[in-house]
Amino acid sequence: MSTAQTTAAPKKRLATSAMIASIATADQRTTAAPFGNALVELAKSRPEIVGLSADLAKYTDMHIFAKAYPERFYQMGMAEQLLMMAAAGLAREGTVPFVTTYAVFAARRAYDFICMAIAEEKLNVKIVCALPGLTSGYGPSHQATEDIAIFRGMPNLTIIDPADALEIEQAVPAIAAHEGPVYMRLLRGNVPLILDEYGYTFEIGKAKSLRPGNDVLVVSTGLATMRALQAAEMLGKDGIGVEVLHAATIKPLDLDTIMTAAGKGGRLVVVAENHTVIGGLGEAIAAGLLRAGIAPKFRQIGLPDEFLAAGALPTLHDRYGISTAAMVQQIKGWL
Amino acid sequence: MPTLDIHAPPAGPAGGFPYAGSNVSLRERAYRIRRHALRMGEVQGQGYIAQALGIADVLAVSYFHALRHRPDDVHWEGRDRFLLSIGHYAIALYAALIEAGILPESDIETYGTDESRLPMSGMAAYTPGMEMTGGSLGHGVGIAVGMALGLKRKHSNSFVYTLFSDGELNEGSIWEGVMGAAHWQLDNLIGIVDVNDQQADGPSSAMSSREPLHERFRAFGWHTQRVDGNDIDAVVAAFDAARAARVAAPRIVICDTQMAKGVSFFETRERNHFLRVEPGEWQQAIALLDETFSGKTL
Ligand SMILES: Cc1ncc(C[n+]2csc(CCOP(=O)(O)OP(=O)(O)O)c2C)c(N)n1
Ligand SMILES: [Mg+2]
Numbered sequence: 001m002s003t004a005q006t007t008a009a010p011k012k013r014l015a016t017s018a019m020i021a022s023i024a025t026a027d028q029r030t031t032a033a034p035f036g037n038a039l040v041e042l043a044k045s046r047p048e049i050v051g052l053s054a055d056l057a058k059y060t061d062m063h064i065f066a067k068a069y070p071e072r073f074y075q076m077g078m079a080e081q082l083l084m085m086a087a088a089g090l091a092r093e094g095t096v097p098f099v100t101t102y103a104v105f106a107a108r109r110a111y112d113f114i115c116m117a118i119a120e121e122k123l124n125v126k127i128v129c130a131l132p133g134l135t136s137g138y139g140p141s142h143q144a145t146e147d148i149a150i151f152r153g154m155p156n157l158t159i160i161d162p163a164d165a166l167e168i169e170q171a172v173p174a175i176a177a178h179e180g181p182v183y184m185r186l187l188r189g190n191v192p193l194i195l196d197e198y199g200y201t202f203e204i205g206k207a208k209s210l211r212p213g214n215d216v217l218v219v220s221t222g223l224a225t226m227r228a229l230q231a232a233e234m235l236g237k238d239g240i241g242v243e244v245l246h247a248a249t250i251k252p253l254d255l256d257t258i259m260t261a262a263g264k265g266g267r268l269v270v271v272a273e274n275h276t277v278i279g280g281l282g283e284a285i286a287a288g289l290l291r292a293g294i295a296p297k298f299r300q301i302g303l304p305d306e307f308l309a310a311g312a313l314p315t316l317h318d319r320y321g322i323s324t325a326a327m328v329q330q331i332k333g334w335l
Numbered sequence: 336m337p338t339l340d341i342h343a344p345p346a347g348p349a350g351g352f353p354y355a356g357s358n359v360s361l362r363e364r365a366y367r368i369r370r371h372a373l374r375m376g377e378v379q380g381q382g383y384i385a386q387a388l389g390i391a392d393v394l395a396v397s398y399f400h401a402l403r404h405r406p407d408d409v410h411w412e413g414r415d416r417f418l419l420s421i422g423h424y425a426i427a428l429y430a431a432l433i434e435a436g437i438l439p440e441s442d443i444e445t446y447g448t449d450e451s452r453l454p455m456s457g458m459a460a461y462t463p464g465m466e467m468t469g470g471s472l473g474h475g476v477g478i479a480v481g482m483a484l485g486l487k488r489k490h491s492n493s494f495v496y497t498l499f500s501d502g503e504l505n506e507g508s509i510w511e512g513v514m515g516a517a518h519w520q521l522d523n524l525i526g527i528v529d530v531n532d533q534q535a536d537g538p539s540s541a542m543s544s545r546e547p548l549h550e551r552f553r554a555f556g557w558h559t560q561r562v563d564g565n566d567i568d569a570v571v572a573a574f575d576a577a578r579a580a581r582v583a584a585p586r587i588v589i590c591d592t593q594m595a596k597g598v599s600f601f602e603t604r605e606r607n608h609f610l611r612v613e614p615g616e617w618q619q620a621i622a623l624l625d626e627t628f629s630g631k632t633l
Contacts, residue, residue: 013448015379016455019609055502055535055542063536077505077542078472078534104471109508138456141422141470310454310461 014312016137019059022190023135023223023313030190031165035128036064038172039098043069046176050090052076052099054083060100060130061188080110087125088117096124096176103129103144103185111150114181119156122180132161132185132222133274134303134320139310145303149279151183152251158204159251160184161222161274161281165191167248170202178204185222194226200246207254209261213241216331217261217296220272221247221281224301224322228272231327240335243267250281255288262289262296268334269296274322277302299334301327351403351413353435361567364434365395366628369597370621371430375446375453377617382447382455385595385610387427389531390498392565393590394431397496397527401574406436409464413493416482418467420475420499421529425457428465437464475499476512476526483516483524483585491523494578498527502534504544510555516585517556524585525577526557529564531594535608549589557587564590598623 024030043049043065055078057063066073074090076083080101087097106114106129118125129144136142151159158178162168168191175182198210207219211232220228225246232242245261247254262269262285269289271282282300289295303320317323321330372387397417398404405411419428429446432438438452445451452462456470467478479497486493503509516524530548532538540546549561558580562569570590577586594610595601598620601610612620 013445013450016447016449018381053536055505057536059535075536075542077544078502079505079507079543081507082543108471109473138470139454139458139468141456141458141468310456310458311449311451315449 024192029193031193033061034165034168036061038169039065040068042173048096050095050097054080054101056101062100080105081113084110084113085117091123091125098126100128102131103147107147107150118181119154122156126175126182128184128186130186130188137311140307145276148275158182163225164195165193166195167202205249207247207257210244213243215240216242216268218270219245223274224272227324230324234328263294270299272301354399361395364399365392367434368430371433373621374443379447382426383423386424388596389592389594390427392567396570398431398435415494418475418497419457422456422469429453432464472503473506473508480515483521494523496525501530501539513555520583521585526587528589531592552587558582558584561589564592565596
């Protein structure tokens with residue numbers, strides 16, 4: 001894993017951002033609480049939707065739903081195992097539960113309960129989790145660097161990693177309409193809005209090309225798509241053409257679209273994700289390409305196989321290679 | 336398994352109690368712990384300061400009265416272990432470790448910044464004197480069970496203390512540990528619960544960990560005491576009783592605390608898991624603390 005070089009030692013060391021800090025930069029357009037607001041909107045016409053959280057409603061934008069529909073919201077306390085079991089029970093009785101916690105606690109603590117109580121029964125539970133990958137400076141306890149690797153191994157589960165506020169808004173009704181369990185990574189608070197500029201619409205199971213480019217194909221998901229689009233702009237100024245193919249649905253993966261793009265003559269293929277390089281989108285695509293006999297020059301941008309440090313997010317994104325600058329540098333190095 | 340003689344004299348200077356006979360009062364220690372915590376909060380512009388102010392008295396009693404430890408040797412085998420299950424309370428423990436001479440005061444300036452030894456959430460690998468990695472809540476009691484078993488295997492007379500919270504009582508893992516400790520009759524394990532009636536989404540009393548908490552611990556077979564966690568004399572008495580009790584059972588000291596204790600304009604602010612503090616207020620809070628303390632000791 002190559003890391004970005006810091007140019008000069010900053011005078012004052014950066015402070016760790018707050019737990020509820022936004023990942024938006026000052027110049028970005030944002031939407032407030034896209035998940036919570038979209039859920040409230042959808043719930044107007046879908047009385048079977050209920051909400052649950054494990055003492056993290058305020059921190060997952062679920063509090064907006066809880067306020068709008070207090071009689072449809074269940075505060076389970078800080079008990080993630082109960083959260084999943086109760087959601088399973090509610091789903092069995094005909095409701096469509098949306099449950100929220102942080103990604104680390106769903107993936108690590110509640111895994112067995114999601115697996116056996118929800119996924120094995122194909123129950124209609126939508127698990128929506130904040131702090132995906134490296135979006136907290138609080139250290140490994142709050143950094144869900146391997147949630148996708150964990151969940152990819154679970155049969156029946158659909159996995160979605162939205163890139164921005166627009167996609168979150170569109171994904172909420174889409175996952176509600178989908179029969180079966182869904183795990184969705186969540187950006188919360190003031191969430192960057194970018195995909196509207198690309199005429200994008202979210203569809204479960206579909207990877208979509210956001211911009212063309214002749215030299216490099218970046219297949220990305222989640223937060224990494226935002227960074228990949230910025231990196232592509234910068235590389236474009238240096239005459240390097242980068243296509244960005246956004247794969248919001250990680251499982252089931254749209255391998256047809258990805259294989260077609262990767263098979264198009266001689267481009268470097270880079271997979272970028274806000275997740276460890278182990279077991280995420282990168283390895284899923286690598287295996288798919290290899291099975292199909294497609295072997296382009298292939299590289300991964302992702303988090304290293306380590307417990308990451310605590311600190312300020314900009315510092316950490318630079319150090320671990322998922323900032324825009326770090327992406328540009330890595331891609332240039334591979335060309 | 337040999338029975339533990341908790342009255343055997345521990346090894347180390349002054350029986351291992353580094354501040355025995357100190358002429359600095361526990362009240363002054365608690366005041367200074369609060370002050371260190373506020374200074375750290377100012378460095379970050381944020382922090383779990385209401386929790387730190389609330390638990391400062393319990394930490395003063397822990398590090399300056401109850402715990403056997405050596406400030407210059409955090410790995411001393413004869414020490415009592417202290418497990419901070421609630422990683423977000425790290426700011427409070429750092430303040431106590433600084434006051435106890437385990438960390439230098441100069442670390443305050445680095446709190447929560449890049450490369451600091453004092454991250455926002457407590458981690459064992461980062462900080463001398465931090466004995467576990469918290470943050471994913473609900474781990475402390477179970478780890479304490481294992482350490483208490485391990486100490487008994489070594490015929491050690493050290494205690495394991497673990498500080499956890501009312502919010503943590505929602506977690507099933509806590510109750511697995513509570514049952515395990517009673518099953519193994521771990522009389523070398525002392526649990527401390529901070530009952531501040533607060534957790535992330537609201538008051539703990541509105542969630543699943545309902546009162547009466549002391550009756551629940553008693554029913555699970557623990558030697559149980561409940562005190563005002565901001566009454567230093569009461570906390571001292573409870574810790575003394577917890578250590579001295581001749582019962583083959585783990586001990587719990589349930590501490591009811593006031594969030595933001597000691598800074599009146601924080602105490603009366605809208606109760607919240609994450610107290611909102613304006614930039615100028617850190618210095619105001621420190622000034623108020625100084626004033627209150629000097630008034631009391633005159
Ligand atoms: C397993 C787990 N679930 C959820 C969280 C998120 N979280 C952090 S602090 C907190 C509240 C815990 O209750 P308590 O310690 O009583 O809160 P406080 O008194 O500090 O307000 C929650 C839910 C966590 N850190 N770990
Ligand atoms: Mg509490």
